[in-house]
Amino acid sequence: MPKILVIDDDVAIQIVLKKLLAAQGYEVIVAGNGREGTGLAAEHQPAVIICDWMMPGMDGLEVCRRIKANPLLAGIYFILLTSRNTVEDRVRGLDNGADDFLCKPIELDELTARVRAGLRLYQINQDLQAQKRMLESEFNEAAEYVRSLLPPPMTGKLKIDSRFIPSRRLGGDCFDYYWLDPDYLAIYLLDVSGHGLGAALPSISVLNLLRSQSMDGVNFYQPDSVLRVLNETFQMDHQNDKFFTIWYGVYNQVKRQLIYSSAGHPPAILLSQPTRGKPAATLLKTSSMPIGMLPDTRFVNQRCEIDPSSVLYIFSDGVYEIRQPDGNVWGLDAFASLLIKDQRSIHQFGLDYILEQIKRIQPKESLDDDLSLLRISFS
Numbered sequence: 339m340p341k342i343l344v345i346d347d348d349v350a351i352q353i354v355l356k357k358l359l360a361a362q363g364y365e366v367i368v369a370g371n372g373r374e375g376t377g378l379a380a381e382h383q384p385a386v387i388i389c390d391w392m393m394p395g396m397d398g399l400e401v402c403r404r405i406k407a408n409p410l411l412a413g414i415y416f417i418l419l420t421s422r423n424t425v426e427d428r429v430r431g432l433d434n435g436a437d438d439f440l441c442k443p444i445e446l447d448e449l450t451a452r453v454r455a456g457l458r459l460y461q462i463n464q465d466l467q468a469q470k471r472m473l474e475s476e477f478n479e480a481a482e483y484v485r486s487l488l489p490p491p492m493t494g495k496l497k498i499d500s501r502f503i504p505s506r507r508l509g510g511d512c513f514d515y516y517w518l519d520p521d522y523l524a525i526y527l528l529d530v531s532g533h534g535l536g537a538a539l540p541s542i543s544v545l546n547l548l549r550s551q552s553m554d555g556v557n558f559y560q561p562d563s564v565l566r567v568l569n570e571t572f573q574m575d576h577q578n579d580k581f582f583t584i585w586y587g588v589y590n591q592v593k594r595q596l597i598y599s600s601a602g603h604p605p606a607i608l609l610s611q612p613t614r615g616k617p618a619a620t621l622l623k624t625s626s627m628p629i630g631m632l633p634d635t636r637f638v639n640q641r642c643e644i645d646p647s648s649v650l651y652i653f654s655d656g657v658y659e660i661r662q663p664d665g666n667v668w669g670l671d672a673f674a675s676l677l678i679k680d681q682r683s684i685h686q687f688g689l690d691y692i693l694e695q696i697k698r699i700q701p702k703e704s705l706d707d708d709l710s711l712l713r714i715s716f717s
Contacts, residue, residue: 372396509708510537602628
């Protein structure tokens with residue numbers, strides 16, 4: 339049985355409205371003033387509120403503002419009962435959250451019609467909220483599934499730690515690392531254009547394809563070969579206009595050599611600590627278009643030697659393309675400077691230290707872009 343709350347300081351109107359609406363099959367709750375009415379609204383959460391505008395103490399506009407400001411009550415259909423009938427008054431009422439108006443003296447047939455209309459809209463809103471809760475639950479499950487696919491930290495002589503923070507529940511970033519054989523470790527991080535489910539699905543497809551090593555004609559020890567076949571497989575014309583950037587490397591732990599290639603992706607940063615002098619940062623990047631943009635894109639490999647004291651950072655652009663409160667973008671150079679300057683703190687506190695610095699730069703609750711970050715320690 340739908341609940342209707344009547345808020346009016348006139349006892350005669352309370353009696354008339356309660357009798358009329360109860361005869362229509364509604365459960366009617368009555369309040370004699372605004373303060374009592376807001377308390378009963380929170381307690382009973384009615385479908386419709388009929389509230390007088392002019393009341394001593396808390397008037398109808400204030401009641402409406404408080405009801406609409408409460409997320410648990412905002413969906414209630416609010417009818418403002420008033421003798422005011424000017425356009426300015428209606429605009430004022432609507433601006434304060436009222437859904438409908440009923441002019442005094444009350445036409446009873448009009449009242450019941452407006453209540454029926456309000457109940458229909460209230461039910462539509464309830465159905466939408468239920469659908470929203472169901473979708474949120476499914477998105478949460480999907481987000482947990484994506485997280486379950488990401489690799490756990492790696493320990494031993496070679497240590498890998500990671501962080502994955504989507505700007506929404508789902509994001510287009512994805513990464514993986516695994517041994518191709520006892521001596522060769524494959525490492526990659528990719529970033530699909532866009533956000534949400536539309537970006538997450540392609541990234542999962544790429545992860546599963548690379549992890550299963552099921553692509554024909556690919557030498558997984560050669561990054562340029564991997565990127566070439568990915569580009570042939572994921573052309574954006576056949577992927578709902580989605581493209582992605584990727585950094586892919588293979589580390590030979592016997593020779594202490596890293597071979598890598600990238601497709602439109604930010605450079606990895608290799609930090610080395612010489613026996614004398616300051617730490618040095620080397621940007622590991624090859625020039626080429628993102629995967630999926632052009633079918634004949636050429637990818638190339640680069641090699642570098644890995645010193646035992648080196649640390650490698652691989653990341654998506656969400657790590658450094660951060661708009662600061664002054665409107666300026668933080669930038670790659672500033673991020674690289676942080677890695678060098680705060681090396682000791684990062685070594686002590688790990689990637690959480692970097693995330694804390696990012697939160698200080700952009701104190702908003704959610705990030706503007708997906709953030710993924712890998713830290714590979716070779717010592």
